[in-house]
Amino acid sequence: GGPGPAAAALLWGPLLAMRVKDYMTDRNRNTGRNPEPIRHYMLGDQIKDHLLGRILEGDFAPGTRIVETRVARELGISQGPVREALRDLAGLGLVDLQPYRGARVRERSLEEHIEAMQVRGELEAMAARQATGRLTAVQVDRLRALVEEMAALAAAGDAHGHSLKNTEFHHIVAEASGNRTLQRILGILQPFAQTYLTTTVAGLESATSYLERHTAILDALIAGDRRRVDEAMLAHNNASLASVRGATG
The missing domain is CATH 1.10.10.10 (Winged helix-like DNA-binding domain superfamily/Winged helix DNA-binding domain)
Structure with a gap:
């Protein structure tokens, strides 16, 4: 077989x-x-x-x-x-x-999705720590543009479009980390989150919330402050989990 x-x-x-x-x-x-x-x-x-x-x-x-x-x-x-x-x-x-x-x-349960989000959140936080201070000017420009695009898509209620931009944001951060193993594992987990978010969970958080959270992550990365990166990623992951639980509860 x-x-x-x-x-x-x-x-x-x-x-x-x-x-x-x-x-x-x-x-x-x-x-x-x-x-x-x-x-x-x-x-x-x-x-x-x-x-x-x-x-x-x-x-x-x-x-x-x-x-x-x-x-x-x-x-x-x-x-x-x-x-x-x-x-x-x-x-x-x-x-x-x-x-x-x-x-x-496959129809995934909320519990399975939350488990995948928790694992992915920890890995994305690790990638962000390793990417701290390593972003190129081109990557920074693209990440800034993605933050604005995500906020606009959230305001328009476009869950699918927002999910694609969010994926690209975290992919660039993982790429900047230089850790190929992390990139591979995150690639495995991404389809699970994306299919659930775009086809099962109704509604999005406010555009302001997305703008603030991703801006905080990006600013900390550019500043080279790993403590701020950890805090920003933790706040982001907790808010994402709360949003999914709220949308399905």
């Missing part, structure tokens, strides 16, 4: 996290609703990225059945690569495979 869930996560998680943004960019270029057919020479993980992108965008909501024949027809490929991609997504815990019933997007 293939690799178990843990091995599959370590193998595919980083690729999924890094490639999904490219998939979404390509998809947005299309004028029609359906994506352009995937050519036969494309790698299997690109098909998997396509499916992950649709899950993250909410096209395949939790509990939705993913029909192999339909996906294969849309992409202009055979069912084999689609079936393989679904197995990989099942290994990551994003899809449930049921005998004779096909694949469904």
Whole structure:
């Protein structure tokens, strides 16, 4: 048989996290609703990225059945690569495979999501500590822009758009840390948080809250003050957890 869930996560998680943004960019270029057919020479993980992108965008909501024949027809490929991609997504815990019933997007409980948020929060705090004083001017400029963009998206109630910008913010910080192991593990956890936040949790915190919290993190990083970084990350993570609990309670 293939690799178990843990091995599959370590193998595919980083690729999924890094490639999904490219998939979404390509998809947005299309004028029609359906994506352009995937050519036969494309790698299997690109098909998997396509499916992950649709899950993250909410096209395949939790509990939705993913029909192999339909996906294969849309992409202009055979069912084999689609079936393989679904197995990989099942290994990551994003899809449930049921005998004779096909694949469904997994419905995660609030408890599972909170556990993932807690682990991710600790890892993001570690990445921020290691990135303190190491940000380049280009990274600082992009992070400042992302803070403003997140606040605007929160004000507009765009949970999906905000989630993508938030992911990019913390990805840049992790990249600045220089810790590749941290980046890989955060890449594995990200799809779980993103699918839950964009398809299950209703509502967003205030734009002011997002602006203040991410500005505090960025200012502490630029100042090179690890104590302030720790305090800002702790406040951010606690507020995020409280927001999710409040939105679902």
